[in-house]
Amino acid sequence: MNLLIAVPFVVPLLGAAATLLLRRAPRAQQVASAVTLAVVIADSTLLLAATADGTVVASQAGGWAAPLGITLVVDPLAALLLLVSSVVLLIVLLYAIGQDISGLSRAVPQVFHPIYLVLTAGVCLSFLSGDLFNLFVGFEIMLTASYALITQAPTRARVRASMIYTVVGLTSSIFFLTGIALVYALTGTVNLADVAEKLGAAPAGLRMVLALLFLVVFGIKAAIVPMHFWLPDSYPVAITRISAIFAALLTKVAVYAIIRTQTLLFGRDDVSTVMMWIAIATMVIGILGALVQDDINRIMSFALVSHIGFMVFGLALNSVAGIAGVLVYLVHHIVVQATLFLVNGLIRQYVGHTSLRSIRGLTVVSPLLAIFFFLPALSLAGLPPMSGFVAKVALFQAGVQAGGWLIYLGLTAGVLTSLFTLMAIFRVWARAFWGTPLPDMLEARAELRRGPDFVGRRLMAATTGTMVGVGLLVAAAAGPLTDIAFTAARDLLDGRAYIEAVLPEGAP
Amino acid sequence: MNIDGERQRESRGPEGSGGAPPEGWEAPRERWLSTVVRPAFGPRSVLLEVAARLLIPAILVLSVFLLVSGHDKPGGGFAGGLVASMAYVLRYVAGGRHELAAGMPTRPERVLALGMLVACGTAVLPLLFGAPLLKTFSYEAALPVFGDVKFASFLVFEIGVFLIVVGLVLSVVSALGARMEAEEEEAKAGRERARRLRRTGGGPR
Numbered sequence: 142m143n144l145l146i147a148v149p150f151v152v153p154l155l156g157a158a159a160t161l162l163l164r165r166a167p168r169a170q171q172v173a174s175a176v177t178l179a180v181v182i183a184d185s186t187l188l189l190a191a192t193a194d195g196t197v198v199a200s201q202a203g204g205w206a207a208p209l210g211i212t213l214v215v216d217p218l219a220a221l222l223l224l225v226s227s228v229v230l231l232i233v234l235l236y237a238i239g240q241d242i243s244g245l246s247r248a249v250p251q252v253f254h255p256i257y258l259v260l261t262a263g264v265c266l267s268f269l270s271g272d273l274f275n276l277f278v279g280f281e282i283m284l285t286a287s288y289a290l291i292t293q294a295p296t297r298a299r300v301r302a303s304m305i306y307t308v309v310g311l312t313s314s315i316f317f318l319t320g321i322a323l324v325y326a327l328t329g330t331v332n333l334a335d336v337a338e339k340l341g342a343a344p345a346g347l348r349m350v351l352a353l354l355f356l357v358v359f360g361i362k363a364a365i366v367p368m369h370f371w372l373p374d375s376y377p378v379a380i381t382r383i384s385a386i387f388a389a390l391l392t393k394v395a396v397y398a399i400i401r402t403q404t405l406l407f408g409r410d411d412v413s414t415v416m417m418w419i420a421i422a423t424m425v426i427g428i429l430g431a432l433v434q435d436d437i438n439r440i441m442s443f444a445l446v447s448h449i450g451f452m453v454f455g456l457a458l459n460s461v462a463g464i465a466g467v468l469v470y471l472v473h474h475i476v477v478q479a480t481l482f483l484v485n486g487l488i489r490q491y492v493g494h495t496s497l498r499s500i501r502g503l504t505v506v507s508p509l510l511a512i513f514f515f516l517p518a519l520s521l522a523g524l525p526p527m528s529g530f531v532a533k534v535a536l537f538q539a540g541v542q543a544g545g546w547l548i549y550l551g552l553t554a555g556v557l558t559s560l561f562t563l564m565a566i567f568r569v570w571a572r573a574f575w576g577t578p579l580p581d582m583l584e585a586r587a588e589l590r591r592g593p594d595f596v597g598r599r600l601m602a603a604t605t606g607t608m609v610g611v612g613l614l615v616a617a618a619a620g621p622l623t624d625i626a627f628t629a630a631r632d633l634l635d636g637r638a639y640i641e642a643v644l645p646e647g648a649p
Numbered sequence: 650m651n652i653d654g655e656r657q658r659e660s661r662g663p664e665g666s667g668g669a670p671p672e673g674w675e676a677p678r679e680r681w682l683s684t685v686v687r688p689a690f691g692p693r694s695v696l697l698e699v700a701a702r703l704l705i706p707a708i709l710v711l712s713v714f715l716l717v718s719g720h721d722k723p724g725g726g727f728a729g730g731l732v733a734s735m736a737y738v739l740r741y742v743a744g745g746r747h748e749l750a751a752g753m754p755t756r757p758e759r760v761l762a763l764g765m766l767v768a769c770g771t772a773v774l775p776l777l778f779g780a781p782l783l784k785t786f787s788y789e790a791a792l793p794v795f796g797d798v799k800f801a802s803f804l805v806f807e808i809g810v811f812l813i814v815v816g817l818v819l820s821v822v823s824a825l826g827a828r829m830e831a832e833e834e835e836a837k838a839g840r841e842r843a844r845r846l847r848r849t850g851g852g853p854r
Contacts, residue, residue: 144776151773151782158765161758202782211783255762 145191146200146213148184149223149265150279153177157258164251171238174254178231178261185223192220195628197642199271207643208332212271214643217629218468219268222397225472226268228611229389229479230261236483236604237382243597253293260286260386267394271643273321273331276398280317280362284310287391291379298378306375313361320354327351334643337405337636352407356416359402362395365453366423369446373430376445377438377495381486384438388445389479393471396452400467404633409459416457417547423450424558431565437488437495437573440565441481444521447558448474454551455536462539464630469622470532473520473615477529480517480608484510487605488573490598491585497569502578506586511574513605517612518570522563528615533559535623682740686747693744701743708736716811717804726807730814737819746827749819757819764812771806 156177163170192198192215202211215223234257263283270276288310291303325331327347328339340348357368364372372392376384403416427447434440452474455467485495487510492500504511520527533555540552589598615622632638681698712733719725741749754760775784787801 143779143781147773147776147782151769154765154769155773158762158769161762161765164758200781204781204784213782 142191142198143200145184145188146198146215146269149181149188149227149269150262152180152184153258153262153265157255157262160254160258161252167241167251170251170254171241174234174258175231175238177258178227178234181227181261181265182224182231185220185227188215189217189220189224189625191215192217193625193628195632195638197632197638199642207271208330208335211275212332212334212643213269213275214271214333214639215269216632216639216642217625218397218400218633221468221472221625221629222268222393223265225475226264226390226393227261229475229608230257230264230386232604232608232611233382233386233389233479233483235607236385236486236601239597239600239604240382240486241597242600243592243594253290256286256289257386260290264390264394268397271333273324273333273336276333276401277314277317277321280394280398281314283391283394284314287387290383291375291387293383294380296378302375302378305371309361309371309375313358316354316361317358320351320358323351323354332643333401333405334640337408337640338644340406348407352403353415355402355406356399356419359395359398360419363392363399363449364446365419365449366426366446369423369427369449372446373434373439373442376442377436381482381489385479385482385486388442388482389475392445392449393475396449396467396471399453400456400464400633403456404464405636405639408634408636412459412543412545412548413457414547416453417551420450420454420457421551421554423447423453424554425450428558428561428565432561432568435497437497437500437569438482438485440569441478441485444562444565445478447562448521450558451533451536451555454555455539457551458539458543458548459634460539460543461627461630461634462542463536464633465623465626466532466535466539468626468629469535469619472622473528473532473612476608476612476615477517477520480605480612481514481521483605483608484514484517487513487601490589491582492579493585497572499579500573500582501576502582503574506578506582509602509606513609514574515570516609518566520612520616522566523559524563526616528612528619531616531619531623535626682744682748683751684744684747686745697743701739705736705740708739709733712736712811716807719807720799720801720803726810727814729807730811731818733811734815734818734822737815738822741822741826746823746830749823749827753819753823757816757823759816760812761816761820764809764814764816766809767812768806768809771802771809 156173159173159177160170163173195217197214197216199207200213200215201207202213204210237253237257260283263279263281263286265279267276267279267283270279288303288307291306292299321331324336324340327343328336330336330339340351361368376387378384379387403413424447427443427445427450431440431443431447434443448470452467452470455463455470457463487507488495488500488503491503491506503514516527520529523529523533537552537555540548540555592598675694675696676692677695677698681695681702712729714729715724715732716726716729717724719729737749737752740752772783775786776782783806785801785803787799787803789797789799792798
């Protein structure tokens with residue numbers, strides 16, 4: 142078990158070192174990174190199988206018992222997110238490889254693979270870490286890698302976007318470190334389980350301040366309103382593979398951190414009013430932003446912000462059903478966002494940009510592309526029988542169970558947001574996909590078909606198709622997924638299993 | 650032109666440093682470092698070169714001391730790596746990018762990758778024997794000259810960290826310092842060519 146827990150972040154680091162050494166051999170580098178991620182997927186599957194019944198397993202690095210040493214913990218939530226993230230990471234990597242083979246992208250330097258694997262290690266370490274400081278380290282590994290990734294193939298717009306992104310990221314890191322220092326000052330430990338035991342004795346006011354501080358820290362990274370402004374300015378400008386992985390994973394890692402801290406450290410039984418208002422604001426403001434944008438990537442970025450609101454809504458309920466809904470929503474959203482950004486990358490092949498002003502008739506240019514866009518888009522809006530529908534039903538059911546005027550207000554906002562999402566999507570559909578294609582788009586298609594880079598383009602289309610398929614699979618496997626989500630949610634709200642796994646002999 | 654100017658013309662490297670002002674009195678007359686090419690950012694200084702020549706071995710020895718003593722005293726791979734990379738930075742400051750290139754055993758990202766392999770490898774190795782991640786094993790032995798010596802497997806991990814830090818600092822120096830210097834030299838050479846063309850009346854009318 143020690144080995145299984147260590148693999149998801151040690152193997153990507155080893156892979157990063159190997160791909161750095163293989164810089165002169167692009168093909169070997171591509172194989173090495175794909176194999177690395179495949180190993181992580183296999184390992185996460187084993188971890189999920191081991192924890193699906195609600196078991197929590199802790200591994201103490203160096204043999205130093207918690208709370209002294211570095212603790213790695215895997216519970217159903219961590220295992221589920223590890224599996225979904227690694228699958229998405231591998232598919233996006235294959236898409237990137239296809240793009241590199243096809244020669245369609247501007248030359249992306251060979252450091253892409255090492256940095257991408259370091260990002261993977263950071264994401265996995267964040268999910269696994271059992272103490273606040275390692276959570277910070279995981280976040281920093283992930284963020285530092287993302288600072289480097291966002292400026293790949295630099296243009297003026299990308300450098301500008303990366304400035305905003307880096308400054309915002311560093312700001313949240315400073316708050317994070319401050320929060321850790323305060324927690325340490327209050328409890329004398331940073332081990333999550335130990336902190337959870339000792340925070341109970343702390344004054345309610347202090348607990349409230351710390352809870353809000355951590356909400357702000359992770360809220361900046363999760364782009365909840367009013368800390369969302371940076372996201373639509375930075376994600377859409379990066380190259381496709383990178384905006385896809387950022388949109389799919391980085392905000393969700395922050396949502397994971399919110400879930401972990403707000404349940405384990407600052408757990409409560411009643412509905413959190415602050416978070417409910419944040420959820421409502423995030424949902425509504427995000428989607429209103431999406432409605433007035435003219436660029437598909439920017440529309441998707443605003444939709445991303447608004448749908449983070451759904452997760453905060455479920456979290457605010459503080460009930461097993463609510464948190465289970467959040468977990469199903471997380472899985473659905475990771476997959477759907479990655480798919481949509483990959484599709485936007487395919488659109489860029491034909492027109493070179495994603496602005497709605499000069500895209501017409503994509504259904505004629507490429508019917509397959511239209512299907513690839515349509516299915517995840519409907520899922521995002523939450524139409525049955527897609528995964529988005531399953532996730533939203535789970536959340537709304539949890540909301541109705543809880544009752545109360547604020548929750549009904551939140552539910553109304555949720556339904557309105559879904560409708561507005563549908564509206565935003567149909568705006569894209571009507572303007573970009575319907576109509577007669579512009580002549581230069583047909584020319585671009587003819588040129589692409591003549592091009593010698595057929596294999597690469599096939600791989601890009603195939604990986605996007607696989608991603609769409611994974612989205613459908615999430616809907617098809619909704620039953621088992623909901624079961625795991627409920628198990629994980631019970632574990633999270635109870636907290637006993639987690640604490641006992643980390644501190645078998647009780648807190649010192 | 651004084652004797653230093655003459656020397657500078659002789660010692661011009663492959664890239665040259667055309668158009669630069671003549672070396673001042675502080676330029677070295679003997680060879681202290683392994684290259685004699687003038688850096689683009691200014692004249693060489695004998696004071697700096699002698700100091701670099703004398704200090705670098707001492708700095709490197711200190712870095713190894715920090716690395717080894719780090720097990721239970723202040724120091725360790727990170728501190729040792731920083732000190733060791735300072736030796737290279739000093740060499741770069743004294744002699745420019747050619748001096749840096751002459752002193753580097755291999756490309757910096759190789760050092761970085763090697764360090765990462767060593768560090769992660771030693772972190773994972775105990776797992777294969779059923780021990781937890783990063784578990785340290787230590788051995789004590791009485792050697793003839795050194796007396797009682799304690800060796801902890803953690804040292805290998807620290808060596809990995811050491812290599813990572815050295816590789817990282819060298820990457821930064823060669824990306825931020827040396828590459829900018831190369832670009833500046835190129836621009837200067839371009840300006841010089843343009844001036845020569847104008848003077849000889851060549852080029853397009």
